[in-house]
Every structure is written in structure tokens, then in C-alpha cells.
Amino acid sequence: MTEHRVQAQYETFPYPERDPADETKRLITGSPSWPQEMDHWLWGGARDWSRPLRALVAGGGTGDGLIQLAQMLTDAGRPYRITYVDLSAAAREIAEERAAIRGLTNIEFVTGSLLNAPDMGAFDYIDCCGVLHHLPEPQAGFDALARALALGGGIGLMVYAPLGRCGVYPLQDAFNTALGHLLPRKKLAAARRIFDRVPGGHPFKRNPHLGDHKASDAGFFDLLLHSSDRPYTMPQLLGALGCAGLDLAGVPEPALYDPATILPEGVSLPEGLDAAARMGLAEALRGTMKTHVVYAVPRGGVVAPPLGKPQAVPHLKGVDPRRLGQAVAQKGRVRITLGGEATELALPKAAAPLIVGIDGRRDLAAIGAAARLDPIAFATRWRPVERALAGYGLLHYSTLLKGR
Numbered sequence: 001m002t003e004h005r006v007q008a009q010y011e012t013f014p015y016p017e018r019d020p021a022d023e024t025k026r027l028i029t030g031s032p033s034w035p036q037e038m039d040h041w042l043w044g045g046a047r048d049w050s051r052p053l054r055a056l057v058a059g060g061g062t063g064d065g066l067i068q069l070a071q072m073l074t075d076a077g078r079p080y081r082i083t084y085v086d087l088s089a090a091a092r093e094i095a096e097e098r099a100a101i102r103g104l105t106n107i108e109f110v111t112g113s114l115l116n117a118p119d120m121g122a123f124d125y126i127d128c129c130g131v132l133h134h135l136p137e138p139q140a141g142f143d144a145l146a147r148a149l150a151l152g153g154g155i156g157l158m159v160y161a162p163l164g165r166c167g168v169y170p171l172q173d174a175f176n177t178a179l180g181h182l183l184p185r186k187k188l189a190a191a192r193r194i195f196d197r198v199p200g201g202h203p204f205k206r207n208p209h210l211g212d213h214k215a216s217d218a219g220f221f222d223l224l225l226h227s228s229d230r231p232y233t234m235p236q237l238l239g240a241l242g243c244a245g246l247d248l249a250g251v252p253e254p255a256l257y258d259p260a261t262i263l264p265e266g267v268s269l270p271e272g273l274d275a276a277a278r279m280g281l282a283e284a285l286r287g288t289m290k291t292h293v294v295y296a297v298p299r300g301g302v303v304a305p306p307l308g309k310p311q312a313v314p315h316l317k318g319v320d321p322r323r324l325g326q327a328v329a330q331k332g333r334v335r336i337t338l339g340g341e342a343t344e345l346a347l348p349k350a351a352a353p354l355i356v357g358i359d360g361r362r363d364l365a366a367i368g369a370a371a372r373l374d375p376i377a378f379a380t381r382w383r384p385v386e387r388a389l390a391g392y393g394l395l396h397y398s399t400l401l402k403g404r
Helices: 002-012 020-024 035-042 064-075 089-102 114-119 138-147 168-179 184-197 217-224 234-243 275-286 321-331 349-356 364-370 375-391
Strands: 053-058 080-086 107-111 123-129 149-160 246-250 291-298 314-316 333-338 341-346 395-397
Touching: 002 089, 002 184, 020 089, 035 064, 035 149, 035 246, 035 291, 035 395, 053 064, 053 114, 064 080, 064 089, 064 123, 080 089, 080 114, 089 107, 114 123, 114 138, 123 138, 138 149, 138 234, 168 184, 168 217, 184 217, 234 246, 234 275, 234 291, 321 333, 321 349, 341 375, 349 375, 364 375, 375 395
Parallel strands: 053 080, 053 123, 080 107, 123 149
Antiparallel strands: 149 291, 246 291, 314 395, 333 341
16 A cells, blocks of 8 residues: 555656756766766776676666766766666656656666566666665665675665654654545645644754755655655664675765764764764764765675775866865865765865866876875875865765776
């Protein structure tokens, strides 16, 4: 029954709401499934991109993850074959039209369940963004995706987190109790009328981090009227990965999951906290995380990013190297905002030329040579840049563009 309600929701309100005509104006990007980020966390920044990437977009909705991955690989001139699967035919039609407008090919569109992923092939990469937490039995989804991985493959996924969504779940429960018997459009209309009468002191209305309900009907329904929605703390997510035979390979912004970045100087943690406990502590202290994005691989298959290695090729995500380099040269620090949190990163002014030298093609050895630095001097200047920018998801290592 729950699965039928979920399918009816997305047939009526494909999510996220997208106008295919907008594909001529912009590319929506994010994590997971940024190719350089994938390479950094899953393949040690050294994937052979001349080998076609066989990818599955599981529960692809209206196509954000699909379009990003296909467009970026196309722009890089790298071969790929992507299978898209989703329960909603309406969402699939939007995703197909978006791909057609961009002229993206080598995509197979399937209407169906991600639980059938193991029957669709063996994939080098699986994208599953915002889907597993909506399944009647989420663990079955984790398990199915793990079984669909090829040797050396990895997954990029996103699930909802509870603390940043404070107020969502009481309203979901209330709306579904009062309105669960209605069809989607009538349910939405009634819920909007009720929502206007919900007191301003309700935890949801006091949560500044939530805005989907203001953006569109599809956003309101997905956030507040969903009939199947369970969030995960980071320890719970790691437990689900483990039950599926998967290991955490990394998170896009590791500094956000390090309690040391939020604890004051002089306050130390008790000994013996494992990785899950430390990440859970950081999550609880921040209290603002609405989602968790992780990369995962089959147990025992983690390949560490090539931090500081001469042959590693650095990329900046969403940042112009020249502008960043100029800011560092002038101030020795930059201000960034992630997840609604502002953070100031201190970077040595002497590292500015190294930042400017990042073009996605030259490795660290070449950048150091261009700056006329010996390996020791280069490492001294580069290490704080790497620690700060990689910690906040702005720097990745990848061979995606090498040789292009």
C-alpha cells in the first residue's frame, strides 16, 4: 500500500519540479555524482576514464543526478553508458526530455524499481540520491544496490538526516493521519490550508533551514506529505551500509563530520571513540544537517584519496582558481558557506600561486615545478591548502581531464 501511495505521489508531483526548457540556461550540480569527487573518494583519484563508465541512476526522479553526470562526462569527452530507473513514468518523461534537449545519449530509461538493480547489470558507479529513505524497507534498497556493483565499483548516495529537519516528522505524521485518505491533489490543497493555521511557534516554522515547501507543490508534498520517510543519523547510515556489505569511502565535506572543527581549543574528546561515534557527535553538535551524502564501496575496497602525492591531479569544485588565488594572496583567508554555516579558512599567502596553477590537468609535481619549488618547500605550502579545501569539499583529485 505504501509503495502505491509513493508512486501516486510522484506521478502527480514529479520531484524535484523541473522545466526541461531550463536546460538551455543552466546545469544543476551537486553531490553525489560530481565525477571528480567520485574519483577522489572511490578510485583514489586515478580512475582510467578512457574505460567507459557503466552507471546506474537509481530512483532518478526528474533527472538532476543523471543530467549532471552525463553532461560532465560528455564535456570531458569520456565514454559512458547510464541506466536510469524510477517508479514514476511522469518523472521519467521529464528526465528524458531534459536529456534530449541537451543532446545527451548513451542513456537507457527504465520505469521500475531500484530493488531490481541486480538484474540490470554490474555497474561501476551507482547514484542513489534521496530515495532509499522512502522505501518501505530501506535496507532492502541498500542490499540491492550493493549486489549491483561491478568489481571495483562504488556508490554515491544521499539520505535525509533528522536534526536539520526538525519539525518535519510531526507535521508529516499529523497530515497523513488527517489527510491520508485523500488523493494527492486534494491532500495537498487541504494540507496547505491547515499549514497556514499551524502556529508560528511550531518547530517546523521555527526551523530556518527548510524551504522546499515554499518552492513548489512538489516540494511541499515531498517535504510534508510523504507517506514513507525515515531519516538516518550518521551512525545509523553507517550501520545500514555495513549490513549491506559496504564500507564508507568518504563524505564530500569531511570537516563537517569532525567534532574537532567545532570544539573549542583545550577541549579534548574521550579516548576510544570510533569513527561512527565521532561523526555522530559532530552531527549532534552542529544540529543543522538535513541530509547525509556518502560514497561507499564493497567491504575491504576503500582506496584512500591521494593526498599530497606528486602524481595526483587537483581540481577545484565550484571555485575559480584565479579568483581564489587572488583572495588568498591579498588576505590569507577565504570565507565559505556550506549548509547555511559560514566558515573562514586560513590559507598561507605564499600558496596563492599554487592555487592559481590548478587547471584539472597538471599534477602536483608539475604545479610545484612551475612555481620553482623543491618537493619539501612545495609540500609545506600545499599541505594547509589541501587540508582546508579538501576538508570542505572544494578540492578533489582526479584524472578525469588528464591528457585531454
